[in-house]
Amino acid sequence: MDAILLVLPVYFFILLGFIAKRVFDEEINERTIVIISLYFFQPILIFWGLTKSPIDYAFIATPIIYLTIILILLFVLFFLSKLIFKERKTQSIYLATALVGNTGNLGIPLGIALFGVASVPYTSIINIANIFFIYIFSVYFFAREQFSIKQAFRSILKIPGIWFAFLALFVNYSEIGINKNLYTALEMGAYTSMVLQLLIFGIYLSKIKVRTIPWFLSLQVSFIKHICLPLFGIFIVMYFTDLNPYVSSILIMELMVPLAVNNVNMAALYNCRPYDVTASILVSSIIFVFLLYPYIQIIEYFIK
Structure with a gap:
C-alpha cells in the first residue's frame, strides 16, 4: 500500500501538466519547457545523483549490470525491429523508447516505499545509467531521422548532462567536499527536474x-518493457551476478518501471513523433498500474 501511495504524487503532477495545457493551450510552449528541463535542470539532477553516495563495489556494479542487460536486449531489438515495423521512423521510436524506464520520477520514490531511504544511492545511480543510455542511444535513434550518423553523434555531445556526469564522477572519486548550502541548491534543482519532467508528460498527454x-x-513497446526486460533482468541477476539480495531487488524493480517521460523530451527535441511517444508512455503507465502488485510480490520474493 505504501508503494502505491508514493506513486500517487507522480500522477498528480502529470495531471497538473495535462490541465495546464488544456486551460492555457496557446500560452504554454511545451518545446521551451523541454529545453529548460534538458539543458538546465537535468544536468543538476545528474550531478546531484552521482555525488550523493561514496563510490563502492555495489555502487559501481549496479549501473554496469543494468546497462549490460539493456544493451544486450537493444542488440536483439535492432534486428527484430526490422521484422516488426516497415517504416524506419517507427523502428527508431521502438528502439529509442522500449528499454528506457522511468527510473527517476517513479523509481526513486518507489524504491523508498519498498526498501527505505537506504535505496536512494542505488536508485539514483541506476537512474544516471538510464540517462546515459537515453543521451547516447536514444538520442542517436531519435536524431538519425534528421541527421547523418556523424551529425547525430555531434548532437549527443551537445547534451550537457553527459559532461556533468563526468564532472560529478570526478568530484565523487576525488572526494571533493560540497558545501552544505550548495548541496541543498542541487537537491532543489534535482527534484525540480523530476517535477518538470512529469509536467512535460502531462502537457503532451493533453493532445x-x-x-x-x-x-x-x-x-x-510495452511487451518489451513489462515482460521481456524484467524476465531477462531476473535471469541475469540470478545466474550471472553476485549482488546481495537487497541490491538485486532494487535493480529488478528499476527494470520493471514503465517508460520514461524523458523519451518525450528527446522525441520533441528531434521532432520524432513526440505524440506517438507520449501515447506509448501512457499505455505503458496504465499497464504498470495493473502489474504493480504482482511486481511487488516478485521483488519481495527476491528480498527473502
Whole structure:
C-alpha cells in the first residue's frame, strides 16, 4: 500500500501538466519547457545523483549490470525491429523508447516505499545509467531521422548532462567536499527536474486522443518493457551476478518501471513523433498500474 501511495504524487503532477495545457493551450510552449528541463535542470539532477553516495563495489556494479542487460536486449531489438515495423521512423521510436524506464520520477520514490531511504544511492545511480543510455542511444535513434550518423553523434555531445556526469564522477572519486548550502541548491534543482519532467508528460498527454494512439507500436513497446526486460533482468541477476539480495531487488524493480517521460523530451527535441511517444508512455503507465502488485510480490520474493 505504501508503494502505491508514493506513486500517487507522480500522477498528480502529470495531471497538473495535462490541465495546464488544456486551460492555457496557446500560452504554454511545451518545446521551451523541454529545453529548460534538458539543458538546465537535468544536468543538476545528474550531478546531484552521482555525488550523493561514496563510490563502492555495489555502487559501481549496479549501473554496469543494468546497462549490460539493456544493451544486450537493444542488440536483439535492432534486428527484430526490422521484422516488426516497415517504416524506419517507427523502428527508431521502438528502439529509442522500449528499454528506457522511468527510473527517476517513479523509481526513486518507489524504491523508498519498498526498501527505505537506504535505496536512494542505488536508485539514483541506476537512474544516471538510464540517462546515459537515453543521451547516447536514444538520442542517436531519435536524431538519425534528421541527421547523418556523424551529425547525430555531434548532437549527443551537445547534451550537457553527459559532461556533468563526468564532472560529478570526478568530484565523487576525488572526494571533493560540497558545501552544505550548495548541496541543498542541487537537491532543489534535482527534484525540480523530476517535477518538470512529469509536467512535460502531462502537457503532451493533453493532445492525445484514444483513436489516434498507435496501438500496435505502443503494445509492442510495452511487451518489451513489462515482460521481456524484467524476465531477462531476473535471469541475469540470478545466474550471472553476485549482488546481495537487497541490491538485486532494487535493480529488478528499476527494470520493471514503465517508460520514461524523458523519451518525450528527446522525441520533441528531434521532432520524432513526440505524440506517438507520449501515447506509448501512457499505455505503458496504465499497464504498470495493473502489474504493480504482482511486481511487488516478485521483488519481495527476491528480498527473502
